Amino acid sequence: MTPRPGREEDPDRLYTLTSGRSRPVSDAFDLVTLVVAECDPVPGMQSEHAAILRICRRPTAVVELAADLGLPVGITQVLLCDLLDTGRISARHPRTVRTAAQLPDPEILEQVLVGLRNL
Amino acid sequence: MTAQTALPRPRTGRLRIPARPREQRAPLAYLARALAAPLVVTIPVAVWLIVAAPGSLRAPAAAGAAAGILALVVAVAVAAQERWRARRLAGQLDALRAEAERFADELLPAAVRRITAGETVDRVLTAVREPLTGPQRRMLALIADRVGSSESRRAAAMAVGANAAGRMQALATGMLADLRQMEHRHTDPAVLHDLLHLDHRTAQAGRLADSIAVLTGARSGRRWAKPIRMESILRGAMGRIAGYQRVRLHSTSEVAVVGHAAEGVMHALAELMDNAANFSPPTAEVHVYVEEVPAGSVITVEDSGLVMGEVALRRAQSAVAAGSGDLTGLSGTRLGLTVVGRLALKHGLTISFRPSARGGTGAVMMIPQELLTVPRPGMDAGPDAEPLLPPEVPATAPSVPAPAETPDPDEEARHTAPELGESGLPKRRRGQTLSAAGHDGPGHDRPAARPSAGSAGHGTAAERAARFSTFRSAVHGTTPAAPAPAPDHESPASAPGADRDEHNATAPSPESDAR
CATH class of the missing domain: 1.10.287 (Helix Hairpins)
Known part of the structure; x- marks a missing residue:
């Protein structure tokens, strides 16, 4: 821990970012939901919203967004819900069906594990 | 003891006028x-x-x-x-x-x-x-004694207050930092909710400690090492009052407040916001506007509560203006404006009150230009540092076939998400960091590997490649100008054998350093 805690961080507390909300109103977002911006940031927007819109010019996973913003995932989800409600972003889940069908044989995975341990 | 005994030069004073002196x-x-x-x-x-x-x-x-x-x-x-x-x-x-x-x-x-x-x-x-005459000397001694003892009592009380406030400040700051860490650590929404609640309470306690510190003349608590953006100033102030959910911010200001004054500005603003929230109906909103003028920035805190009369306005103005005064006029329950006055005097802020167009009272704070600065982009690792990163990446990687003009979702998804091999596991392209470290000419697949993910604090791909290049030349004793591209597209799942061990023993695992 740094000798001067809090010296480097920002003064705004997390609850002021979301007006005290800590859980998203919808469950549209989980950790790997891909988010795409539908518009550009406008002046006067909350800076986190603007940052999300900038990062999400390319599809970005929620967890990556949270890491980029330096915010907890829960707070990020609340912010994303706000943007989703106003239609500024769209969200979709990564295609899990195809990857689930293509999961390799457990034996191969085991061999990989053994090989990795031998490294 | 008669009058004469204590006199350095005995003088017939008015006490002895009836007795007629001989001379x-x-x-x-x-x-x-x-x-x-x-x-x-x-x-x-x-x-x-x-x-x-x-x-x-x-x-x-x-x-x-x-x-x-x-x-x-x-x-x-x-x-x-x-x-x-x-x-x-x-x-x-x-x-x-x-x-x-x-x-x-x-x-x-x-x-x-x-x-x-x-x-x-x-x-x-x-x-x-x-x-001096005897009575004068006695009077002087008495008054001096009383003044001296009250002065030392006052000084002792102030020192105790300042010390306690300083410790409270340190505790509150430490707790806020701890809470911030916990908020990042716990993902359960219920836990996060409780942590945010505690965070809010702690921030208010911290403001109280700050107020006492200001009034007792202790040094100000937190010092920010960097300029603080106006939005953070407003939100930092807002987070320290009970009714923060009623505060509405209207700011497009891009300026920042210099680090040494940021805490004072925030604290003074918090007191003004608290006043506005306390003296307006519990459902009414408090609006905060920021306007940039040539002399600095003007922040207006407007409520729609009680209209302050002429007398009340003048009293508020004088409470704020008497910044250097002592605590004699302090009423115990209304610390706010005195604190604002002290802070205004310390930092050169100008505070005034006027009737608000919203029906209540408006408090206007002017931050002089010398306390303002324009934040450098990328000054902090916050959200504003972001524009430096991903959108320009195609320009630095000329061999990417389709730049941003044709947004193919799958292609873009592969830039941000790990790409999947035939096995369904995430797969790295072999040798990409190695070749980027070798030389910077074109012809490599994607020298900037996943530039958007998590690179805010670690520089660009080129920097990483440069670091790796140094490391590699130090290990091998060779110049980085001789790249040895490894065979491409080797599936990680298909070669878990001993030759891979050997390979990794000689060439120190470029993949593991690529991150």
Whole structure:
């Protein structure tokens, strides 16, 4: 821990970012939901919203967004819900069906594990 | 103890006016002057009377004249003596009055001032050179003693308050930092909710400690090492009051407040916001506007609550204006405006109050230009650092076939998400960091590997490649200009054998360093 805690961080507390909300109103977002911006940031927007819109010019996973913003995932989800409600972003889940069908044989995975341990 | 014993130069004061002192007898010269005029008149008249009188009446006339002159002399002498004494007493009274006035107007205030400034009572008393009467000296001693003891009591109370406030501040700051860490650590929404609640409470406690620290003259608590953006200033202030959910911010300002003044500005703003929220209905909103003017930035906190009358406005203004004053007028429950006044004086802020167009009161704070700065992009690792990163990546990687003009979702998804091999596991392209480290010419697949993910604090792909290049040349003893591209597209799942071990033993795992 740094000798001067809090010296480097920002003064705004997390609850002021979301007006005290800590859980998203919808469950549209989980950790790997891909988010795409539908518009550009406008002046006067909350800076986190603007940052999300900038990062999400390319599809970005929620967890990556949270890491980029330096915010907890829960707070990020609340912010994303706000943007989703106003239609500024769209969200979709990564295609899990195809990857689930293509999961390799457990034996191969085991061999990989053994090989990795031998490294 | 009589008056005389304590006197350095005994003086007959007003206490002893009834007892007539001996030396108050008119000098002979004064008497002679007083007697001269009547004698000069009466003696020739008497001589003329005696000469003009018939012979038989001369003796009685002479006797009568002598008696008359004698009576006149006595009367005049007595009158002159009394007049002389009255004059003298009047002079003494004047001197005494002047001395008392000097004592009350100069000596006593000077002594009190020196004691208040920190000198000991004894030193101040012995330093008084002026002659004093006994009562004056006793009065001075009493007052000096009382002032000295109250001054030391005040100083002790202030020191205790300042010390306690400083510790409270440190505790609150530490707790806020801890809470921030916990908020990042716990993903359960219920836990996060509780943590945010605690965070809010702690921030309010911290503000109270800050207020006491300001009032007791302790040094300000937190110091920010970097300029703080206006949005963070407003939100930092807002987060320290109970009714923060009623505060609406309207700011497009891009300026930042310099680090050493940011805490004071935030604290003063928080007090103004708290006032606005407390003196308006519990459902009414408090609106905060930021406007940039040539002299600085103007922040207006407007509520729609009670309209402050002329008197109340003037009182608020004077509470804010009396920044350097002592705590005499402090009422105990209304610390806010006094705190704002202190902070305004310290940082050169200008605070004024006016009726608000929203129906309530507006508090206007002017932050002077010398406390403002324009934040450098990427000054902090916050959200504003982001524009430096991903959108420009295609320009630095010229061999990416389809730049941003044709947004193919799958292609873009592969830039941000790990790409999947045939096995369904995430797969890295082999040698990409190695080749980027080798030389920076074109022809490599994607030298900037996943530039958007998590690179905010670690520089660009080129920097990583440069670091790896240094590492590699140090290990191999070769120059980085001889890249050894490994065979491409080797599936990680298909080669878990011993040759891979050997390979990794000689070439120190470029993949593991790529991250």
